[in-house]
Amino acid sequence: MISLSQSQQYCRQVVKNSKSSFGRAISILPSESQTAMEALYAFMRTIDDIADDDALNAQEKKNRLEEIRQQILEAREDFTPTYNDSDLFNFVPAFSDAVERFAIPQSCVTDVIDGMLFDSDFRPLKNVDELKWYCHCVAGTVGLACVKIWGLKQGDISVEHAWGRIESWIEQQAFAVQLTNILRDIKEDALRGRVYIPVDVLRRYAWNPALFIDHVQKCSFKEGEATDMIMDLVAMAEGNYLSSKLLDEYLSPRGQKSNRLIRRVYETILQKVRNCPDLVLAQGVHLSRWEKVKLAFTEFLWKK
Numbered sequence: 001m002i003s004l005s006q007s008q009q010y011c012r013q014v015v016k017n018s019k020s021s022f023g024r025a026i027s028i029l030p031s032e033s034q035t036a037m038e039a040l041y042a043f044m045r046t047i048d049d050i051a052d053d054d055a056l057n058a059q060e061k062k063n064r065l066e067e068i069r070q071q072i073l074e075a076r077e078d079f080t081p082t083y084n085d086s087d088l089f090n091f092v093p094a095f096s097d098a099v100e101r102f103a104i105p106q107s108c109v110t111d112v113i114d115g116m117l118f119d120s121d122f123r124p125l126k127n128v129d130e131l132k133w134y135c136h137c138v139a140g141t142v143g144l145a146c147v148k149i150w151g152l153k154q155g156d157i158s159v160e161h162a163w164g165r166i167e168s169w170i171e172q173q174a175f176a177v178q179l180t181n182i183l184r185d186i187k188e189d190a191l192r193g194r195v196y197i198p199v200d201v202l203r204r205y206a207w208n209p210a211l212f213i214d215h216v217q218k219c220s221f222k223e224g225e226a227t228d229m230i231m232d233l234v235a236m237a238e239g240n241y242l243s244s245k246l247l248d249e250y251l252s253p254r255g256q257k258s259n260r261l262i263r264r265v266y267e268t269i270l271q272k273v274r275n276c277p278d279l280v281l282a283q284g285v286h287l288s289r290w291e292k293v294k295l296a297f298t299e300f301l302w303k304k
Contacts, residue, residue, distance in 0.1 A: 007093035008035050011042035014091070018045065025258045029150070033254075036098035036149045042091035043072075044142060047112070051119040054192075061120035064088070069113045072096055073106055102148045108141040115141075124209045127200045132175060134196070139174035147247075150255025166250055173244035173263065179237040180266045183230065183273045187284045190216035197233065205229040221281050230277040237270055 002010070015023050015038045026037040050056070050064050071092050098104065115137025125131050147170060182189075182196040189195060190213045195202070202212055205228060215221050241263065248256045272285040279285055 002090055002093065004093045004097055007090055007095075008039065008097075010087070010090040011035075011038040011094045014038070014042040014045055022262075025261045028257055029254050032101070033149050033151070035094070036102055037146070039091060039094035039098045040142070040145055040149070043095045044112070046088065046091055047116045051116040058121040062117060065113050065116055065120065068092070069109060072099065072109050098149065102145075104145045104148050108145045111137045112141040122194050124194075125196060125198045127198050131179075131196070131198050135175045135178040136171060139178040140171045143170040143174040143177075146259070147251065147255070150258060151252040152250055152255075153252055162250060166247060169244045169247035172240040173247060173259075176237045176240035176244065176270075177263075177266045179233060179240070180270045180273070183233060183237070183280055184269055184285055186280050187216060187282065197229070201229065201233070216281055219282055221278070223278065226281060227277045230273065230280065234270060234274050234277070241267055241270075 012035075015026075018041070022037075022041055026034050026041075029037060047065060047068060050061055050068075053061065056064070068089070071089065072095060099106075099109065115134060118134060118137070125134060144167070147166070152166070186195070186197075193213060195209050195213055195216075197212070199209060202208055205226065207226075207229070212226075215226075245263075248259060251259055269285060273280050276285065
């Protein structure tokens, strides 16, 4: 296995190659925290790519994800990968170091891989409770890891007694972010034969998963046919963004800036969905590179 410094450099390059807003969100963090966030991103990128790799069957995906889980949790120095992918495990030393250094709970590793295992062998989510479980796995765990790395506000005794509420706000924001992703990616997911909108929500509007996916794939919606459902989901996400904003008050100053940028990116995407709900069914919505740069400029250069 590669050395810790080589692993950290590999993770840094993964973030750089992604050209995502994530890189901007962590650029103002202290060096040690930035290195840990790069490792977290590389971990998430790796397991997400495995879950989405159509060249692998469900069992092959499970084997790789479970091997990653075992290696991180055991942090075995004598670990030898059982696969030919030369860089599949390159993030492990850096991420394992970050987990130990910032006391990231092992449940974050376990739960997020459970979420990827679900994606690897997808089945429709039955209800909003299952949606919340999924959002916790793939987003809430990441939010908790981020807060551990960013750190909380120092010198405020109230912070020490607020961890239960802080965890609740992390989960609310994660739910809003992942629901935004689900709305943004309706078209892309349908082309892969899946929809993450829960079955009970679909049925409330006279849809079922197969019928909804078929309409998305064929672009056969009548104008406004699914608008009410989309707008109700938008409102659900907006409510969670609003209630989770109290989280910022408890984060370290640089953590506040990073978190605000991440949230503003996704709130801006959600606003695009609100403005053009039919567009998400036809092609999806995304932020341009300029829009992301503008958000970063506003957050980091104008706000104190």
